[in-house]
Amino acid sequence: MNGAHDLGGMHGFGAVNPEKNEPVFHAEWEKRILGLFVPVSAVGPFCVDEFRSAIEKMGAENYLSTSYYEHWLHAFETIVVEKGVATKEELKTGKSLTGRGESTPPISAKDVPHIAAQGSSARIDKAIPPQFKVGNLVMVKNNHPQNHTRCPRYARDKLGSIEKDYGVFVFPDTAAHGQGDNPQHCYSVRFGAQELWGDSASAKDSIYIDLWDDYLILA
């Protein structure tokens, strides 16, 4: 969707403002949110694309005026309600109305090192033929889907070249909406800075964007 999260190339946000000796967290509640990521992913269960989609749908004004961990909180609340794990009422009161519902034990502290070190790759081990080869000139489709996509607006309708084929990955546009993994190749695509931003950009510079088969056509 053409949401406020799709920031590449926008103007008006001012200077980058790094904080000296920044702590890992700025508040206790930020820690709890980070720590809830793994357990909540498991109970949803949800995939990262559903998580991102929930954030993107929080509304443009809301997105821009809230912090990173507030985005996460919004996504968790949305997903646990959508998946029927908890009700809005329960999230308001902090009291479960159904008591202990789950028979399998939740992720425990001793599971954490393994889960953190393992992660969950979006790579899919399937022999699916690529649509493009390294060196191909490609154009990004001029699509404006209403739902989740990982094709940034600033790349649409632009010409780039396939630099590397990373292999087969889950396709976010379908995975975000329960429409399956739709596995396909994902590539590193190189765009000249002037192709994206015009003559004021340096002819020496380029932007590399990771794009899937379905976002591209042969130019």
Next chain:
Amino acid sequence: MSDHDHNHHHANSRPLTDIELRVKALEQVLTEKGLVDPSAVDALIETYETKVGPHNGAQVVARAWTDPEYKKRLLKNGTEAIAELGYSGIQGEDMVVVENTAAIHNILVCTLCSCYPWPTLGLPPVWYKSAPYRSRVVSEPRAVLREFGVDLNEDMEVRVWDSTAELRYMVLPERPQGTELFSENELSALVTRDSMIGVELLTKAGIEGASE
């Protein structure tokens, strides 16, 4: 870390903010339903607050600077080479390492959210997740770099990596001049988080005033 009752705010008696109440309610409801074990939440916090951070990535960089065979493996298959040093997992499942040279400068961003290579760099700083950085670094990387004190020669090629998929990137910075006699440990102490994002150039002097 073991404060399971979340009485973090009893020390000062101010009322909880709206966000704090929402977070507390969420964790409490899921805990009551038997879906979340708060000690697992504590363990994750501890992992990312104390164990995982840019010191991991610094080890990878120092090894690449001192072991040419390792560097080859790192640039060819980042995930496997980084795992050799024990770093892997969440938000680093598929790693790509891009090398800065005298002619090429790499810089990382996630314009669509805030993707970042957790196992090697830890959790991202606020500026990396913020609208100014994400909006500008793709369209005016050199201006953004100047704000970080990096003024690149016009002849340098800038490569911006927008991590729109599940590949996670890390910059292998250039080894500073005058560090030929440094040990791997001394070298890793020179490597900063910002140099592995691509917004800082390393110098030998950095060892005295290493910035985070």
